Amino acid sequence: MPDPAAVAPTQRILALGAASAIAEATLRLFAEHHAAFLLVGRNPRRLAAMRDDLLTRGAAAAATFIADLDDTAAHPAMLAQAVTTLGGIDIALLAHGVLGDQAEAEKNYAAAEAVLRTNFLSPVSLVGWLANYFEAEHRGTIAVISSVAGDRGRKSNYVYGASKGGLNVFLDGVRNRIDRAGVQVLTIKPGFVATPMTAHLRKNFLFAEPGQVARHIVRAIEKRKDVAYVPPFWGLIMLVVRNIPGRIFKKMNM
Secondary structure: OOOOOOOOOOOEEEEEOOOOHHHHHHHHHHHOOOOEEEEEEOOHHHHHHHHHHHHHOOOOEEEEEEOOOOOHHHHHHHHHHHHHHHOOOOEEEEOOOOOOOHHHHHHOHHHHHHHHHHHHHHHHHHHHHHHHHHHHHOOOEEEEEOOHHHHOOOOOOHHHHHHHHHHHHHHHHHHHHHHHHOOEEEEEEEOOEOOHHHOOOOOOOOOEOHHHHHHHHHHHHHOOOOEEEEOOHHHHHHHHHHOOOHHHHOOOOO
16 A cells, blocks of 8 residues: 555546556555546546446546547647646546457557557657646656556567557657756556457466556656566566577577
8 A cells, every 4th residue: 555655645647547447456556645636538438437436445546538549630729628636637647448359450550559559659749748748847747657568579478569569669759858957757568468459368377467567657656766567576577578599580489
């Protein structure tokens, strides 16, 4: 659990893709310390249920905003409204994403493009606006859920991996630009997590529960980390994967 002294009771949190299992578990931890929330997503009923749950758990305030985050043209107005609704933003958590269908994306460019739009282009638009906002404020946190899949392309999910790899590089650049303004840019790299997005996958000991991942995310925000592998053992796994020589890696069944 987060240290009560480390989580400000007046934190104003914008959750983009709030209905994701990881986002929900993370927001519940902040609610226990009386944060205020704006929940953004596409499903009104799901967001309303989350709002009520967070208020029950101790949130100072919670509101919802219905939006399709793939619609990048609507981002500026939505984010400006978020600032007004919350009275400012302290933490922006980006949690939306799709796994996609690798086999379909190999045959159909439109399927590949849809994954790239949701996982890369949409976050680029959102983070770009938020980076300018927080830079002007000289404070704040942008926390983005990416994936270990972005560390190296594998035949089983390289379209998804490419979308996350591009996002990781983009966040590296934004961090390099605005860290000096006092803004934290956190890249969150989960491994396998037992969520609806991975419900079709066979589970093994590498799968983490959303609550476990959420605790690591809160700690990473508190410690102002730049990159967080969650759970942390994925950092070691991916260190090995990244350093397998290409002549060997290309023959592996991954």
